[in-house]
Amino acid sequence: MMDDDSYERVLFLADPDLVEPVLVIAMEGWIDAGLGAGAAMSTLLDTMHTEILATFDTEFFIDQRARRPIARIVDGITTELTWPEIQLRYGVDGDGAQVLFLIGPEPDFHWSDFIDLVTDVAARFDVRLAVGLGAFPAPTPHTRPVRVIGTASAASAHLLSVVGTVEGEIEVPAGISAALELGFAEASIDMVTLWARVPHYVASMPYPQASAALLDGLAKIAGLTIDAGSLRESADQARQRVDDLVTNNPEHASMVQNLELSADETEGTSLGDALPSGEELAAELERFLRGENS
Numbered sequence: 001m002m003d004d005d006s007y008e009r010v011l012f013l014a015d016p017d018l019v020e021p022v023l024v025i026a027m028e029g030w031i032d033a034g035l036g037a038g039a040a041m042s043t044l045l046d047t048m049h050t051e052i053l054a055t056f057d058t059e060f061f062i063d064q065r066a067r068r069p070i071a072r073i074v075d076g077i078t079t080e081l082t083w084p085e086i087q088l089r090y091g092v093d094g095d096g097a098q099v100l101f102l103i104g105p106e107p108d109f110h111w112s113d114f115i116d117l118v119t120d121v122a123a124r125f126d127v128r129l130a131v132g133l134g135a136f137p138a139p140t141p142h143t144r145p146v147r148v149i150g151t152a153s154a155a156s157a158h159l160l161s162v163v164g165t166v167e168g169e170i171e172v173p174a175g176i177s178a179a180l181e182l183g184f185a186e187a188s189i190d191m192v193t194l195w196a197r198v199p200h201y202v203a204s205m206p207y208p209q210a211s212a213a214l215l216d217g218l219a220k221i222a223g224l225t226i227d228a229g230s231l232r233e234s235a236d237q238a239r240q241r242v243d244d245l246v247t248n249n250p251e252h253a254s255m256v257q258n259l260e261l262s263a264d265e266t267e268g269t270s271l272g273d274a275l276p277s278g279e280e281l282a283a284e285l286e287r288f289l290r291g292e293n294s
Contacts, residue, residue, distance in 0.1 A: 009060055010056050011057075014051060018090065018100075019126070020128040021090070021100050021125060022099050022129050023100040023122055023127045023131070024044065024101050026101075027103065027106040027177075028104065029176075030134075030177075031134065034209075034211075040133050040215050043211060043228060045103075048099065050089040051091070052087055053090045054087070055086065055087055056085075056088075058085060060109065061107040061114055062107065066108060067108070069081040069082055069083045085104055087101075094226065095224075097223070097225070099224065100122075111176065111179055114176075119183045128189075128190075129222055130180070130184050131191070131194060132192070132194065133194055133214050134193055135207075136198065138197035138199070139262070140198075140263065142202060144260065145209075147164075148163050148194050148213050148214060150164070150165055155185040155190070156184075156191055160192065163217055163221065177193045194217045196210035209235040209239070211231050212232055
């Protein structure tokens with residue numbers, strides 16, 4: 001638990017009567033192939049009525065030069081600045097289950113303080129489960145359903161059986177979700193991060209299929225009722241656009257065929273067996289970070 005001084009880094013704007021809510025986390029700043037996590041969170045906030053529960057001290061956590069405020073200028077007059085904000089919001093799903101949402105930019109500074117603060121606030125509101133959302137590029141074809149895998153601390157490893165994971169050892173740069181997984185473990189609160197596997201050749205464009213798959217995974221693992229209808233409509237349109245692009249490029253068409261063969265060879269096996277190795281995923285992630293997505 002944090003001391004009273006630490007609570008100076010968070011401003012509570014409401015004190016709702018919450019009963020074992022689920023905390024959904026999707027922060028901006030680390031890898032989000034196809035905008036999978038960002039669009040999934042936007043859909044949640046668009047389809048649920050939410051209110052701000054608390055805001056975090058961005059002067060302490062955010063580098064203002066790296067994440068500059070937006071200036072509003074009218075006829076040459078600077079009228080206001082809109083600063084980046086980390087928010088904790090609350091609402092209910094389609095069946096009335098209570099949900100918290102942690103949104104905003106990933107902290108630039110003081111990760112340990114941020115983790116302690118978030119986990120302490122979660123304990124204060126009796127959070128029963130935290131679920132992170134993410135998406136990464138993978139050697140998978142757009143013509144097959146998006147698969148979701150999970151990462152978790154050892155204390156929450158039982159949750160991985162719901163979504164599957166990647167066998168073997170992998171070392172990659174960490175986002176805030178990895179630190180939160182370990183922080184929630186110390187706080188004795190379960191957390192799992194869901195990762196949608198986005199075809200590497202479309203990782204730099206919106207890929208609503210990934211967002212819909214993340215919301216399906218969230219609904220399954222957290223027992224929530226979620227409306228992803230708008231994402232499915234967008235996914236159909238996105239699929240057609242990618243089909244057209246691939247058809248007009250023989251090299252890409254051949255690549256997709258090879259990916260389809262690999263995917264079909266694993267059809268009928270367990271989810272874990274159907275996933276690429278940690279080495280393959282690490283290599284794909286490095287390509288994505290270098291901007292080599294075509």
